[in-house]
């Protein structure tokens with residue numbers, strides 16, 4: 001049996017696949033401060049195991065709620081950890097809809113709703129009645145027609161968001177006076 005530990009695949013010029021062996025401890029964080037400084041305050045780096053982030057309140061603040069996330073953690077369990085955070089985060093840290101990009105949902109036969117990211121999404125939708133992830137049905141429209149990557153675009157619907165629960169103006173609606 002091949003004992004490869006963690007494997008990362010990369011594509012070489014010319015389309016040839018190469019396999020890179022990596023083990024725990026490879027590619028350590030080298031200069032966190034330099035990387036954070038390069039971002040000039042536009043983003044905050046949070047580096048570590050997602051399973052150790054117990055709530056998104058420690059990551060976000062409610063003056064800049066989450067509007068988009070690109071999720072690229074390769075496997076079912078890690079994706080599920082992220083989605084559990086999105087299920088439990090108080091609504092004020094989220095926009096009423098949060099656009100989500102999942103990279104491993106099309107282009108290979110192994111990407112289906114019984115495994116990986118798509119399974120994590122399926123299960124997310126059973127966790128709570130007030131947060132649901134669905135495909136993004138606007139994306140073809142906004143990006144000039146169909147494109148394969150559009151299958152990667154999803155929307156988190158925050159059905160318990162205060163803006164979605166807001167009553168209308170309160171004035172009675174009248175068709176003609």
Ligand SMILES: C[S@@+](CC[C@H](N)C(=O)[O-])C[C@H]1O[C@@H](n2cnc3c(N)ncnc32)[C@H](O)[C@@H]1O
Nearest residue numbers: 048049050051071072073074075077078079081
């Ligand atoms: C394909 S790579 C992402 C590459 C990244 N999008 C980029 O452009 O550099 C997948 C990454 O998910 C990370 N990952 C998987 N499970 C994780 C977890 N539980 N916590 C933190 N990172 C995790 C892996 O360490 C790996 O770096």
